[in-house]
Amino acid sequence: MKKAVIVAFDKFTDVDIFLPWDLLNRVKFRDKEFQVKIVGTEISHKSVCGLDLTTHGLIEECNDADFVFFGSGPGTRNVIKDNSYLERFKLNPQTQIIGSMCSGALIIAALGHLKGLSATTYPTAFEALRNYDVEVIEDTHLVTHGNIGTAAGCLAAVDLIGWAVEKMYDTKVKEDIIASVLPIGQGQVCIYP
Structure with missing residues (x-):
């Protein structure tokens, strides 16, 4: 059984959690045993728009997940300064797929997994990411190195999740998931029963 976890925290960007949640749950139409969970440090977290999730x-579930996804939002600037938070993660990019949306890359960097690599993030986080010895790629929406992927711009989550799904399964599953959210006339398929 494969498992994906989405990491939430206070002041997360709504679309950066809910779009990956929706896309990853579409995998269940191909693999009924696939698990998707939203994890955090609390029973609930409040989004930047005020929605309680x-x-x-708990975030320790990341440590045995096949795919770990870090969303973004102003809250990333708080968690990257919290050593007790960061120490709860025991991620292994050799055996796990790790991805981030926009400023979620700061969390991956704070965990030490982007040191010496290139990555992308939202423009407001470019300088903060550079402070972690990361080459910031400002003009592309998806940068991958092995099992680590960073994306920038909320709708880039479609490509990032597609990349992760292809790594976990195959190109056909990825293409079906992506096609299921395309606008009518752009190659969409229906994967729902």
Whole structure:
């Protein structure tokens, strides 16, 4: 059984959690045993727009997940300064797929997994990411190195999740998931029963 976890925290960007949640749950139409969970440090976290989100578990679930996804938002600037928060992650990019949306790249960098690599993030986080010895790619929406992927611009989550799904499954599953959210006339497919 494969498992994907989406990491939430206070002041997360709504679309950066809910779009990946939706896309990853579409995998269940191909693999009924696939698990998707939203995890955090609390029972619930409040988004930057004020929405309360109930979590499914604690961030320690990231440590045995096949795919770990870090969303973005102003809250990233708080968690990257919290050593007790960061120490709860025991991620292994050799065996796990790790991805981030926009300023979520700061969390991956604070965990030490982007040192010496290139990555992308939202423009307001370019300088902060450079402070982690990361080459910031400002003109592309998806940068990958092995099992680590960073994306910039909320709708880039479609490509980032597609990349992760292809790594976990195959190109056909990825293409079906992506096609299921395309606008009518752009190659969409129906994967729902």
